[in-house]
Amino acid sequence: MNQEDKKIKARPWLHKWLRSTIDTSVIDQEELVAELRQSQKNNIISSESLGMLEGVLQVDNLQVRDIMIPRANIGFLHLNDSYHDILKTVMKAGHSRFPVIDENKDDVEGILLAKDLLKYVGDEESFDIDDIIRPPSFVPESQKLNTLLSQFRNSRNHMAMVVDEYSGTSGLVTIEDVLEQIVGDIDDEHDDVDEKKNILAQSDGRYTIQASTELEEFNEYFNCDMPLDQYDTLGGLISQKAGKIPRQGEEVKLNKFSFKILRSDGRRIQLVEVRRLEKL
Template sequence: MSDDNPHSSNGSKKKSVLNKIIQLFRPEPKNKNDLVDVLTDAQSRELINPETRQMIEAVLEVSEMRVRDIMIPRSQMVTIDRNHSLDEFLPIILDSGHSRFPVVNEDIDHVDGILLAKDLLAFGFSNSSEIFSLNDVIRPAIIVPESKKVEPLLNEFRSNRYHMALVADEYGGISGVITIEDILEQIVGEIEDETDEDIEEDIKLLASNVYLVRALTELEDFNEYFNCEFNEKSADTVAGIVLQHLNHMPQKGEQLTLGPFDFKVLTADTRRMQMLQVTVDKKHKINGKLSD
């Protein structure tokens, strides 16, 4: 008697078609939590990598933020006094390393405009005897309320091609400043450049087999330094590897062991990890050299 069962085969085909139909009419996400679940499922099925999921979740969070949530407070603003000469405020520009400065008159609540550091280059390399005047170079200042949502502000930054806005409180005083970089850092993480000070090493030895590792250390560099072979196709950074195995955003103090490495989260927020403590099994041989 043959083991072939045409009815069983047809049943399997019908079941397969039924599953496809069910998948087709699967309920769409009704809220943010549903969408996060979809992203988590997509990551588990390797449709997206951990960094992509993390970035999309950050975009969702940014869409709910208001300017007051991420602005630089007035106490940390670097401003230029309109009544000062170029020789007086040039050291401030050079020391800060910023590219844009609110120009104030009398006090910080009276902003006359924005000075772009690059606009001073013409005066520094010109043979002209023309006397420098801030009036000739300052640009209009954009002022937005603290309550303004971040997402439409980002669109305004892009469409109107400006990069900085002053933030006003309900009484009309200046409460802070926000730049397009501040918004983008909420999505992609801290953006460092050659002017940033105190940039920490990606990997720093703390003890004989304990290391301080920045979460955004490139996986290629981590593999080279620690003589290991984490899959660089599945994640770009050390944070991506940790996220991939935990499948959730870890809290401070959470630990994960992968092979000879014990990862402990030292600093993290709701969006991303910053620093990790990595303890290496003493039997594991380490190269200890990063690529240039």
């Protein structure tokens, strides 16, 4: 019995559901997604369930570089920062984990958990960052998200530094970033919606863009002239060009840009990767 058979045997309810819901003669992922979408149209599964199932399948195809927070957008701490400086940074950012560097951003010495600062409240003079930072985890840009998710689960780490082929820091990725590919955006009480960046530049000339980005913002950022007469958002324009809601992994070319769908739940596009065609 191979590993996949063991997984199915361990989850008989899932096997039974699949056999009763979809045509088990499908031979590839594309046909499976088509069957799942038909099941949603027939009201067998909800649109939310469809979106998550498509997200699960997409995790097998995406790489870390597709979802990582780029180096330029990381809030680093420094080994020689004082307790009060670190505390100010942590309170302003509202994150729970921070990479700690030495002299430059390629020298990640460890990860600081904000909760570990509590032990020094009222005893700031005894603060020594070396006593509380934890060993960093490193992953390559090319690592598949399903592998990364397993790594997070087995190591119980929630954050990993992303390195390029020269072992330089290119970004970071969290378990939340991976889970958002399945369930959609996860907002918590620390998220400031007004400050959320719609357009994130990657180090290799690509851009990760929220599909809800207003076309006026897109045009201003890229100094281009996407049409504004029919749609207000980038996702709406891409769907109109494609003549459908594109699936995750599909690419649409429009006005000297290539748009690769990173996340779509069958009802709308959520996240896209953008490249200028003249730079390909």
